[in-house]
Amino acid sequence: MINFATVGSGWITDSFIQAAQLSGKFQLVGVHSRTEEKAKQMADKHQAAHYYTNLEEMAKSEEIQAVYIASPNSLHFEQALIFLKNKKHVICEKPIFSNTAELEMAYKTAEENGVYLLEAIRNIHTPNFHILKEKLAMAGPLRSAMLPYISYSSRYDLLLQGEEPNIFSAAYSGGALVDLGVYPLYLAVCLFGEPKKVTYHAVLLRTGVDGSGTLVLEYEGFVCTILCSKISHSELLCEIHGEKGSFLLEDAAPISEIKFIDSHSKDSQILSVDQEEQNMIYECLSFANVIESKNDEEYNLLKNWSQIVLRITEEARKQNNIIFSIEK
Template sequence: MKVGVLGTGDISHAFMYAASIAGVITESVYHREMEKAVRFRDQYGILKAYDDYEQFLSDDGFDTVYVGLPNGLHYQYGLKALENGKNAIIEKPFCSNIREFDQLLEMANRKGRFVLEMDRVQSLPNFKSIKDHLNDIGNVSVASANYSQYSRKYDAYLNGTIGNVFTTEFSGGALMDLGVYPVNAFIALFGMPEKVTYKVTKLPTGVDISGTLLMEYKQFNATVIVSKNSIGNKHIMIQGEKGSILTETAPSVIEDLKLITRKEVTDISYPQPHDGFAYTLMDIKDIIENRNMQRYSDRLKQTKSVVTVLEYARKSAEIVFEADKNTY
């Protein structure tokens, strides 16, 4: 697997770190401004820099495109990459709605290529620990997560500069940005909820700056609190009749995992020396290079479930993206 990177923002730098751990070679980089593409190329000793997407895609030095662009661009750039015979690894959240998911998958299948979400949660060793210890807490009675992180971009927003993450044009908002991690975790642990309801505080731009998502399961409820304009106690907590599992780190990070029973508190963290990104890329590399179709289909199923919950949640909060109005 050799990669061409789209975008030169923070997340593309994080990708390069993950690539160095996972042993993935980056051959080319694209940015719509040549100067930024060249700066990124030179920083990492990448072979080629492009500011023309068509030319970038016709470079046969790499087989896989990493889409590190704002949410609202994932679909169009990912689709074009697939159409041109590349695999596509797309940042979270994978796309804006279910229709986009179906079309990306349809194109990947038609071209015999892979399309995968760069989701952190499932690949983390400590997420595996949560799964391994779920039986220890007995029947789940309630689950909760809080991912509140005051955003620098919110200060800029207050000063009149509206970042992509705060627009419906780029499929932004707190749920799409932060909520995607705990939603991913709860779906991977408990499956699809029977019902979702999202109550929000909206910006005048139409996106949620904070909100509370209720995921209703047969026997219990899971809540997810997200906020980009306040700080909070980041955590995931799963409470059962015999004990609880708790991490008080960000739901994208999941460290310092504890099993709490009436008698004792036990550290159940697994070794997790790398940044979370690296584990995801290792998994994706395995799927693509070894054509591991079972793992591929499991990940796609998970991604579709997350995209579906996010869309239903948004609908309940009347958050409409430009992508929802497109007929393609």
């Protein structure tokens, strides 16, 4: 059992705690929030023995072996370093950091302290992702892919009213690509590898970040197009097209259904399986395997994927002059 603590008090933290406990691999021992009132509420809600408002104090606790960080994006790096330097494994919610310089420094710190740094990205750990990866060759030579994640955010209403929510703020390293686009981007990288060329066409907001955009990934023989938006709604399926057949995915995360359609006969078959409703359980099991078994082969694979994805989002931002406040 891995004793873990959390940083952040949003819904995603609640979900991760629930999934971690359902996995049977993690035991919650502490929570952190910026105010004592919120920290105590979080601890009471999840029966955690300790609550903190001071990260340094929390990081020094001998009871804590790992920490899950789900604070605003721009805070991830500074907070992760505190725990890594205190020899705690860090599981950081996507997007792991703001740029590749932060990522490489954090990996170096993790290695120096004999701990793991892992990015929480739920869709690539699910059974249906593994099925898709295993069955990908059924499509024959790939010729195109269209991977949308378009979901209207209620926080966009706040932006329209003159406020600046974290997820739409350069000060907090926000934007559609790093928030939603990473899900289909991870699918592309994990299935197809690193693209030869990246082009991003962004719709910029008054805050200096992207509200939506089209990311084009060029591979040998085919192109993958990723559509992401937090300012509109769509029910488009994800599609991967090959000469022998095509895959239709109901969604990019958590990949609830996979249908394969034969190009010649047009016959279709469902390849997916039913997954746990609390689908974050799969990443928890994966992370526990890395930590408990010291599975460096799996760790290096996940590390490589995180590096490629962050390189792509950083290049995409540069092309559109999207500069986060921490980079100025």
